[in-house]
Amino acid sequence: MGKNTRRRRLAAGTLLTLALTTLTGAAVANNGDRSSSLERAIEGGKARNVILLIGDGMGDSEITIARNYTVGASGRLALDELPLTGQMTTYSVREDAPSKPDYTPESASTGTAWSTGVKTSDGRISTSPGSDEDLTTILELAERRGMATGNVSTAELTDATPAAPMSHVRLRGCQGPQNMSSCPQDRKSAGGPGSIAEQSVDKGVDVLLGGGKARYDQLVDGGPDAGKTVIESAVRQGYEVVTDRAQLLAAPSGKKLLGLFNAGNMSMEWTGLPAAKPASGPQRCLENGRPSNEPSLDEMTAKALELLASGKKSRRKGFFLQVESASIDKRDHASQPCEQIGETVNFDRAVRVALDFAAKNRDTLVVVTADHAHTSQIVEVNATVAGFGSLLTTDEGEVMQVSYGTGATPTSQGHTGSQVRVAAQGPQAANVVGLIDQTDLFRIMRRAIGAHEKDD
Numbered sequence: 001m002g003k004n005t006r007r008r009r010l011a012a013g014t015l016l017t018l019a020l021t022t023l024t025g026a027a028v029a030n031n032g033d034r035s036s037s038l039e040r041a042i043e044g045g046k047a048r049n050v051i052l053l054i055g056d057g058m059g060d061s062e063i064t065i066a067r068n069y070t071v072g073a074s075g076r077l078a079l080d081e082l083p084l085t086g087q088m089t090t091y092s093v094r095e096d097a098p099s100k101p102d103y104t105p106e107s108a109s110t111g112t113a114w115s116t117g118v119k120t121s122d123g124r125i126s127t128s129p130g131s132d133e134d135l136t137t138i139l140e141l142a143e144r145r146g147m148a149t150g151n152v153s154t155a156e157l158t159d160a161t162p163a164a165p166m167s168h169v170r171l172r173g174c175q176g177p178q179n180m181s182s183c184p185q186d187r188k189s190a191g192g193p194g195s196i197a198e199q200s201v202d203k204g205v206d207v208l209l210g211g212g213k214a215r216y217d218q219l220v221d222g223g224p225d226a227g228k229t230v231i232e233s234a235v236r237q238g239y240e241v242v243t244d245r246a247q248l249l250a251a252p253s254g255k256k257l258l259g260l261f262n263a264g265n266m267s268m269e270w271t272g273l274p275a276a277k278p279a280s281g282p283q284r285c286l287e288n289g290r291p292s293n294e295p296s297l298d299e300m301t302a303k304a305l306e307l308l309a310s311g312k313k314s315r316r317k318g319f320f321l322q323v324e325s326a327s328i329d330k331r332d333h334a335s336q337p338c339e340q341i342g343e344t345v346n347f348d349r350a351v352r353v354a355l356d357f358a359a360k361n362r363d364t365l366v367v368v369t370a371d372h373a374h375t376s377q378i379v380e381v382n383a384t385v386a387g388f389g390s391l392l393t394t395d396e397g398e399v400m401q402v403s404y405g406t407g408a409t410p411t412s413q414g415h416t417g418s419q420v421r422v423a424a425q426g427p428q429a430a431n432v433v434g435l436i437d438q439t440d441l442f443r444i445m446r447r448a449i450g451a452h453e454k455d456d
């Protein structure tokens, strides 16, 4: 081999390394040896702040579908950048026999698991299976320690995932004071703590952003605010209330903030054809779903971080923030691949905002995970599936078939029961590695904020 040939080869090799580095980050630059960067990522000790980001129903299929469509099969999303990754079991338990597993959980039982460290039965919000006792949540522990708290979702704020850390009711449907038929003992008029909406403002969560305004327009049915709407009760308790994107972006610090941007769930970022039989498409998704008066999830996340980090409480004690992209799950149920991908992309942008914050505030534990797995699958382009399919032309110009096959109709797809990814960085992050259970996540966050078992 002559010198010139060798030089050309080196140049080609360097170019290849550069190209791969651009695609997949530092790992390839070190020939894939990440030992030293992983060693640096293993930090014990206490976190000043905890940011928990949940893609509802975001199993490995949902992540891979969104990655393939947007950045390509060899690309990487923001949520792929967290250095320490494990898997998490998510099963729930039976109401009639709490020692027995229920293999296909939903967001209330799983929300209770990560919020309280206790497995409960499907539908319960931070109450114990069978015995209906209130279980202390990570948000409550953070409040007791003087930390600021925030809760953000693209669903109704009273939906199961955001409800779990900030309320206790018998069933997830008890969202507003006029929705209490399944939880009569929890009504304020019966001496209980009230609906999820009432509990969210009575708890004094510093930043509450999401949909579900119709629940907060209902009338409180007991206590000092009887006859007022939940929004009026929030104002009396010191909340600033905003209802559109411009008001959110302009909201000043120094006051608790309640942002309600839709009567129900917030709008989808993307739209497209639902899966069908035979398969719909090939289609390109339309990225035009969200009206301009509703903020995106990353805008809500950025504002929540700005307000929490600048507040008096947080300057002394740090904060706990939960951020949920809710409609990955909801559009999976409805066999809507474009809407599902759009909400996963939306989630990934919120993850980017959290990672940017953590880059400047290194004593922040960031956890990115899902609450349970879901139905969508990547199948062969020519496969005739038993369920419903859609052919999508990805950004890299290839066709991907996504199928939905866990329900009889396109609008009745069900959850699946497999383990989900849990990824983290910052203090205590190493504890997500390997296979953990969803209840372990509570204990990891509790350790991170310096709370202990006796505080529960």
Ligand SMILES: [Zn+2]
Binding pocket: 057, 106, 107, 329, 330, 333, 415
């Ligand atoms: Zn669901």
